[in-house]
Amino acid sequence: MVKPFTLVAVAVLALPTAAAATPWRDEPAVTALFRDAGVDGTFVLLDEGRGELRGHNRERAEQRFVPASTFKVANALIGLSLGAVQNVDEVIPYTGDANPFMREWLEPMGLRGAMRVSNVPLYQELARRIGLVRMREAIERLHYGNQQIGSNVTTFWLLGPLAISAVEQTRFLSRLAHQRLPFPRGAQQQVAEITQIDSGPGWRLHAKTGWQNAPGAGVGWWVGWVQKGDQITPFALNIAMAGAADAPKRDRLGRSSLQALGILPGPPRGPVLEP
Known part of the structure; x- marks a missing residue:
């Protein structure tokens, strides 16, 4: 079980190196x-x-966009660290629309299942439990994107003002994968576990989709990291999406890019349609 912690009691890590300073x-x-x-x-x-x-x-x-459902990674970490949930399998009541974007969202689930099917209402309930003040403090501690969350704790990562660049995503994910964020290691380990979507001999793939303005035109994300032994390779993709027909391109292009650079083996997998 991950025990809640006090944000002010954890030392602030140095800001990541600016993108412009990295070759x-x-x-x-x-x-x-x-x-x-x-x-x-x-x-x-x-x-x-x-x-x-x-x-x-x-x-x-280097351009910032609304993170959409890729923020579920940070949201889960913050919720676990603050004790808003005790673990990734604690069932959280569904409080969303009776006719949701995905029917799977209606099934009882915790953060693990909600990460897998990108259950927006469940993570909105988690954000309510965290609260606006604690959420703002945590995001500032993470140095996540522009660190702006406005006044609505359930929509700031879907509609803004929170925004993050693909480069910033890789830096955040690098620190998470190495368990170097200023949060309990147990919470970081649980989040890493529920973001793993694939594996093979000697490698593991962690990834999360995002779709700003789903199911309409907007920005699509696919972010994560590949781990091979002690070697970690964080990555981030975003694309302009006209609608649902473009949704599979996130996973497909991301995997193909990783394969082209020798980070992942094998052919691309099937489509990923969640927001």
Whole structure:
């Protein structure tokens, strides 16, 4: 069980190195994937061994967008750390629409199941339990994006004002994967566990989708990290989406980019449609 902690009692980590100070390497193979798919977007990974960013479309990679459901990763971490839930399997009552975006959301579940099906109402309930003041303090401690949450604790990551860049996503995820965030390690370990979506001989893939303005036109995300032994490679993709037909492109382009750079083996998997 993760015990709640007091935010002010934890030392603040230094801010991540500014993106502009980190070398960037354009990857033509990834650019070709985006061009062939006819997609406007970016993909970036943080090569921790070389201390450089690698990918496609640096300008967009440094541009901030609403994080949408990728914020569930931080939300889960904050909720576990503050004791809003005791563990990732504690069932949280559903308080959303009776006819939701996904019927799976109506099933009883905790943070683990809600991460898997991207259950928005359940994570909104978690945010209510955390509360606006504690949420703001936690996001500032994480140095998450622009650190702005406004006055509505259930919509700030869906409608703004919270915004984060793809580069900032990789830095946040790097610290989480290494368990270097200023939160209990047990909470970080649980969040890492529920974000794992795939694995193979010698590797594990952790990832989370996001879809701002689902099911309409907006920004689609796919962020996470690949772990091979002690080697961790954080990544982030975002694309301009016209609608539901573009949803599978997030996972597909992300996996293909990781494969093109030798981070993941094998062919891409099937579509991912959740927000």
